[in-house]
Amino acid sequence: MREARQNGVPVTVLGGGTNVLVRDGGIRGLTIRLAKSLTKVEVEGMSVVADAGVLYPVLANTTAASGLAGLEFATGIPGTVGGAVYMNAGAYGSETGEVLDWADVFRAEAGEVVRMQNSDLHLSYRKSILHEHPDWLVLRAGYTVGPGDAGLLKARIKGFRMQRMNGSPNKPSCGSTFKRPPGDFPGRVIEAAGLKGTRVGNIEVSPVHANYLVNLGGGTAEEALELIDLVRRTVREKLGVELESEVRVIGEP
Numbered sequence: 001m002r003e004a005r006q007n008g009v010p011v012t013v014l015g016g017g018t019n020v021l022v023r024d025g026g027i028r029g030l031t032i033r034l035a036k037s038l039t040k041v042e043v044e045g046m047s048v049v050a051d052a053g054v055l056y057p058v059l060a061n062t063t064a065a066s067g068l069a070g071l072e073f074a075t076g077i078p079g080t081v082g083g084a085v086y087m088n089a090g091a092y093g094s095e096t097g098e099v100l101d102w103a104d105v106f107r108a109e110a111g112e113v114v115r116m117q118n119s120d121l122h123l124s125y126r127k128s129i130l131h132e133h134p135d136w137l138v139l140r141a142g143y144t145v146g147p148g149d150a151g152l153l154k155a156r157i158k159g160f161r162m163q164r165m166n167g168s169p170n171k172p173s174c175g176s177t178f179k180r181p182p183g184d185f186p187g188r189v190i191e192a193a194g195l196k197g198t199r200v201g202n203i204e205v206s207p208v209h210a211n212y213l214v215n216l217g218g219g220t221a222e223e224a225l226e227l228i229d230l231v232r233r234t235v236r237e238k239l240g241v242e243l244e245s246e247v248r249v250i251g252e253p
């Protein structure tokens with residue numbers, strides 16, 4: 001990142017790439033993908049330190065197997081630790097900010113690593129201070145978990161997985177497309193607006209779960225963005241509900 005900065009090369013950081021829609025022109029400059037590279041997990045007592053590239057389902061399994069409770073929700077989130085801090089990712093009524101203590105963040109502009117405490121990260125619903133600092137890179141994160149029974153925790157994870165398998169489409173997607181509007185669910189309002197099964201090109205509002213836009217094969221980012229726009233407009237016109245995208249759009253048209 002330092003070299004890139006010095007040479008004016010733009011940098012894009014990816015974890016697992018599970019919450020990004022890359023526009024059809026691709027990404028210029030240097031792209032750093034951390035999944036599968038920074039993958040160490042250390043457990044000491046009730047504290048867990050995980051590198052940014054550790055996959056969240058792996059973290060859920062590792063901690064549960066050690067009899068540590070609190071990260072079971074991570075099983076349903078296919079991204080990395082870094083991406084989960086960035087997004088304050090959550091599922092099944094829990095989210096990252098509830099168990100996260102700190103994150104070590106490389107701040108490219110200053111060339112230093114700063115340990116940012118939970119409160120410094122300004123975590124809110126699918127948001128963090130990192131959204132305002134594209135030059136900041138999460139290197140690792142520290143969590144505090146509680147004691148639990150390994151067998152029960154594994155059963156809980158299995159339950160979450162079953163729920164997921166039955167309630168979400170088995171086709172490529174970015175997961176939830178839109179954030180929850182106040183007091184409601186995006187899947188419910190999109191379905192109520194009659195949009196299930198709507199297609200633009202090869203991108204479809206999933207008939208299984210309306211907040212998932214799935215790629216039926218060969219769909220383009222442009223089609224996905226057009227469908228996102230169509231869904232937002234229709235839901236606004238028919239139900240007066242404003243939907244905000246959860247997916248991060250990156251790259252060039």
Ligand SMILES: Cc1cc2nc3c(=O)[nH]c(=O)nc-3n(C[C@H](O)[C@H](O)[C@H](O)COP(=O)(O)OP(=O)(O)OC[C@H]3O[C@@H](n4cnc5c(N)ncnc54)[C@H](O)[C@@H]3O)c2cc1C
Pocket residue numbers: 012013014015016017018019020034052076077078079080081082083084085086087088089090091130136137138139173174175176248
């Ligand atoms: C099938 C499916 C189901 C999903 N279910 C859920 C769910 O239940 N709950 C939920 O919250 N999300 C869900 N998601 C979305 C996604 O998995 C999460 O947002 C996840 O936290 C993204 O992690 P990632 O590593 O893939 O990040 P990426 O998609 O790679 O990146 C997302 C953003 O984070 C930034 N980023 C990534 N890593 C770092 C880093 N180390 N340092 C700084 N910035 C970084 C990127 O620049 C980008 O802006 C789902 C996605 C899919 C495909």
